[in-house]
Amino acid sequence: MTTHPIRVRKAAVLGAGVMGAQIAAHLINANIETLLFELPADEKDTNANVIRAIEKLKKQEPAPLSIVSRAIYIEPANYDQHLERLGDCDLIIEAIAERLDLKSQLYERIAPHLHDQAILASNTSGLSISELAAAVPESLRARFCGVHFFNPPRYMHLVELIASEYSDATMLNTLETFLVTTLGKGVIRAKDTPNFIANRIGIFSMLATMHHARQFGLGFELVDKLTGSLIGRPKSATFRTADLVGLDILMHVIQTMQDNLADDPWHGFYTAPDWLSKLIKKGSLGQKTGKGVYQKQGKEIHVLDPDRETYRLAEQEVDGEVEVLLKQKDTVARFAALRKHSHPQAQFVWAIHRDLFHYCAVQLEFIANNARDLDLAVRWGFGWQQGPFEIWQSAGWNAVLDWINEDIAAGKAMAAVAMPAWVQTIGQQRPIQGVHAPEGSFSPATGEIQPRSSLPVYRRQLFPDRLIDEQPIYGETILETEELRLWHTGDEIAIVSFKTKKHTIDNAVLRGMEEAITTAENHFRALIIWQTEPPFSLGANLQKATERPKTEMPPSALDDFIRKIKKSAQATILKAAHSLDMADVLMAGKLAEVETMIAHFQQTSQHLRYCMVPTVAAVDGLALGGGCEFIMHCDRAVATLESYIGLVEAGVGLLPAGGGCKEFALRASQQAVESDPFMHLQHYFRTVAMAEMAKSAEQARALSYLSPSDVIVMNRFELLHVAKMQALALAEAGYRPPLRPREIVVAGATGIATFKSNLVNLLEGKFISEHDYLIGSKIAHVICGGDVVAGSCVDEEWLLGLERAAFIELLATEKTQARIAHTLKTGKPLRN
Template identity: 65%
Template sequence: MNNSGFTVRKAAVLGAGVMGAQIAAHLINANVETLLFELSAGEDPNANVVKAIENLKKQEPQPLSSTARGTFIQPANYDQNLELLGECDLVIEAIAERMDLKTGLYAKIAPYLGERTIFASNTSGLSINQLAQVFPETLRHRFCGIHFFNPPRYMHLVELIPCTTSDSAMLDDLEAFLVTSLGKGVVRAKDTPNFIANRIGVFSMLATMHHASEFGLGFDVVDALTGSLIGRPKSATFRTADLVGLDILAHVINTMREMLPDDPWHEYYAVPPWLQGLIGKGALGQKTKRGVYQKTGKDIHVLDIARNEYVLSAGKADPDIAELLKDKSPAGKLGALRASPHPQAQFLWAVFRDLFHYCAVHLEEIADNARDLDFAMRWGFGWTQGPFETWQAAGWGEISGWISEDIAAGKSMSNVSLPEWVHELGQSPAQAVNPDIQGVHRKPGSYAPSSKSFRLRSLLPVYRRQLFPDRLLSEEPQYGQTVFETQAVRMWSMPEKAEAGGRTEKGDDGIAILSFKSKMHTIGSDVLDGIQQAIDEAERNWRALIIWQTEPPFSAGANLKKATERLKNEEPPSALNVLAKKFKKTAQSAVLKAARKLNLADALMAGKLAEVEAMIAQFQQTSQALRYSMIPTVAAVDGLALGGGCEFVMHCDRAVATLESYIGLVEAGVGLLPAGGGCKELALRAAQKAKDGDPFPVLKNYFQSVATAQVSKSAEEAKELGYLRRADEIVMNRFELLYIAKALAVAMAEAGYRPPLRARRIPVAGATGIANIKGMLVNMHEGNFISDHDFLVGTKIASVMCGGELTPGSLVDEEWFLELERDAFIELLATEKTQARIEHTLKTGKPLRN
């Protein structure tokens, strides 16, 4: 619901192909009741739709936030169900990119649309005004284009394209729905062929192909150069073409050729012969398992157009060029590329030069302002920076001069001059954020050639929810007023007046925010100290505490490197007596036995392990403090929340997580178990859900997730795995996460928050539960599905989660489980194989099975 009263209670998607089915899936992810239409098929009119829905459950990456959600998509067909369209607030057409098919369908369904139904075409480049002409004149005000990028769940960009008769209020309503309910970044595009992102992105691919041929570079070499080395996705150029589909790429190129006859770059809008040849052979890319690349066994082969055959892919960037691209100075990087005689450097400079040239010439035609073009490329193609951002960062005036020199010398793909405004923006006006900044992005906004002014961000009410929206190169967010700051964390609050995307909002609500400063927001003793200090401060002076990171991820977990360094490098305190006080005799014996296996002196090893155990105890104390503090604690989660990060999420009073949050207890992957309260918390949740007092039926599923180090593929799946609670909130747009978390924290404080009572009578699965899980592990071990060490780790996890060798149903408190966690963690950490797993993971980023 928004201020206009518009809401999408029910939607329909017309067309159950790749895009249509995935758009329907994402609507279901957002809890929108959704109909999916397709042509009738044989005896079962809905057979085609049912098949498409089943395919959604098999695709990777998953279009559905949970495979179970596929059952909520309602199959429909055009012969029997058109009257259902009258119940829909939004209808999205997503059939084949053919004008005749689309207009024929429009004529058929138009009489069935409701009085307020918004009808939108998910076209990637056809004229919206031309499509609108088939509609009755009385309906055209509710028609527009809406271009999702593939895959719709994961790609942030949606281009919203009005026709000349589109109602402005309708467009505002639809934009608000797309932003908040579907979590999208909306860019309003002009009705030009292929709109913004595909127009620029496909030209960039064509320019790359052209210069690859000019400089004689193989496809795999080009991909090595045009991927992560220059801030683009790893799929780079030709792998991206395979992912998109070579036939679809050819269609977009041909659309540009047919629809843009007067374009200065028109001669390059042509499908290369080698590409047309692949399409003719049915080699369409990933969907046919053969395109520019082909996988044979474990080997990747790439098309060699000179030999017209596939060869083993081995192309790499020249080491000198790769080193050059590591330069953190954009100006130095592009300057070095232009100056270098190396073909790979000249190739990259040419690609950048012609991209900048093209964007400058076409900006006024295709987009309202430079911000929209840059965001379109970042959100739609996954570029780290948009073209204008890259240009501006490298020095607007100098790069403009170099481009003009190359145009005059006949080196560029087109001889059209740069627009005059480009040179005008090479000056450094007083209103720039910094006097040294030149270019299109400045404090007053981003440049719009049509009005020769700098445009602010959208002032639609929906954007007030984005306290810290995605920012451009020239924008430096001010993250509130510092309460305290250490080397590891910063506690802060929103100021009385806060800048929010160009708007001024009142912010003083008594809510404190804690952000980590460590790499990947990993957790060491310094972060633990910071959290406990923040809780103490919040209890004295604040209404609630939110843990939120200024950039994802939420937390990659405990800092294993620091933990292993303690084992290897730190001097021990007083050896055995420290350990004896902290462990039961059985645990002490196991630790010392493991230490002997490592050929280390008993006392030395024992002392170091005791230091690590002290950190584990500190971790548990911190988790418990989050749970039982006198103020509400809220975890605002985006991206990874692994290991200890997951444990913090589980122990905060509430969590608010973006849909794309990947949460899990992953310690088993390095031969350990969750010991920051994670095992305890799952045992407690299983007991709370237990029927007839037996927690085991629930606990065995939790055990499987922990023992296999399973990470959720969405926040929705995290609820199914037990990492999030049913009451935890899922947010679709990551830029609204803090806004929602603050609102929840305020509501909890206003409700007179009191911490939960400590659980003192938790029924355990006990010895019987351990035996049942152990039996399963024995079968897996005998079948060679798990190693000896996997068996040991699984057994330890089972023992802790089942509460130890107690009679089933015995009642224990939380501290019982926490002590079991500590003991088992140290026993495993002391083993040679666990240490080998940790070391291997730290070196390679991959798990070791030993």
């Protein structure tokens, strides 16, 4: 029997605290009407507490709402006046304080108001679901379970689904389907043990890190540098993560482990360090109070010195040799070197991994169904690039096991408990040494490999998040070059994927795209642009199109900037605006070749628009500059909610020249019909001139990077499936490309003059610089159709020609070149 998603017409969240309010926001992101309950305030305004929580959502960063205007759809409610409104809700998520008595009282109070199919779920982070279920009225127990979201709920992929002994199996399956597709989450079925899976492992890892930091005498900021991106974890690492989560929340989770895991071999370590307790008593709870492990003093970051109980400048650095070792790509060699190296920092990194591996091996059978669930829970809940077992397996299962056993015997490990027998067995009896294999992951309960879930919802994930030793087969190749691959999966839909770094677009990619489009027209029913991993595309890469002269140019500071900037995430965004590779072009002085490439880019965009089969852009992650222009020229876009789309070229002194300005001018003309297109152009001009980047697919729609007919999906692993369905729908409808517009009505000289007058006001008010004025004027010139009479009719080629000319004119200016150079040096835009 097919499991269908729950028809959640309306939901309620009980508790408007940090998590409750953000869960409500994400339900609204998914177009689910949501009631948000809180205790009543004073008699005059009983909903004041909820309203304050909703207002806070509008200002929070990172933004809980996909677009601020959605906040209006969260309906405020309180327990004294509005309990009867729960009768309209199909899903109720409780997110109040972590106290069994308070939750029990609330369940008893709301139960009479729920309809007989409604699901009640607790967002508890660690309380026993079975104990909570016992407090639920008997008629409701089969429809009660735990759904543990991670903070922030919009962005963290993980939701742990926890059954009680009473939970109905069909209810759990349908709820999982809803969480995966409608809310876009990665669902892990956790066993009902304290703190479940992710927090159990993640918090132990933090406690082990704190223990070894003390043991090896390392400062907190140094520990964060060693336990962040250098070892494949988020930049917030350990202590910054504690500040972000909230030191009081961390303390609560530690206390849960201390209170409920008395027989655990590591129980002695489930204690908050003295410095943590003292900070909490002082009210220094981390980021939310402006002071915790870290404190910003002026422009300087200071860190707690636990011995002196004062703050000092955060200045400790990673040892050069240890940093080189940690950057070694060969995981086997890296771990072998870590264990042998005598430096305290190397020994620290080995120790935190050793005790983590040891802990996971012992606890796996009690907290998770298999090793895959544990690894994915930690990856999705804590943002690690690999889970603990994946790291262990990639480092050499048997060798690492021998080292751990030696350290246990020598008394170096945090606990003296022996490794489970299965750990040794799977390293000797299986073809793959470790817990993960192509066919599934090891389950201690059964002693066998357990495949992925067979729930129908996962058939939509054509290429799910893979683990080590899972190598996806991306269909059958149609054509392939060094930069691009065209392939299919046997359903008459061609898929093109880029192979360039960050999926940038150069001349070779453009040539491949032209061939891919032609091949799709001749042999397939549709063409999809989809990348095997994000980002969608960071735009044009002009370096390969304009190779340096054979005579080597003398080294310059700019070359150093290029090397440095490749390490900067912020600069990666600006690379989409042609910044990085444009620097090479400037040094080679090949503006004519740049113009040739731009013309080629425009030609490819137009081919996407007017080819004989439907084209669909399947977008996930960053889609900037030329990547955004490709999206704008496809028949349909399917974008994940977390797609960050924009024409950002103005940020480095340029303008969109792959058809983006032309497209906005065309849309303004189509919207105007017989009226003046200028009123529609104002929105488009502001979007381009301010280099606005949408911070969600919903915002991209508001900025007109996406059209109203484009589709937003919540789960990135369902993106290709939905894109295929959209492509087939277009093909089945007897697709024909749009007719080329013969008359595009433009605002002309009058529109340009109006935009310029506005720019003059900004210039005189010192809100913009003279170069900003020039950039804005060039954008106005193109988007208004040039210096022609207002109401004149032009065609697309005219507008594309204006794009090319304006781009080259800006590129040739010293100030644009200075902006590019400054961006390469600092990763930040220059106001000049």
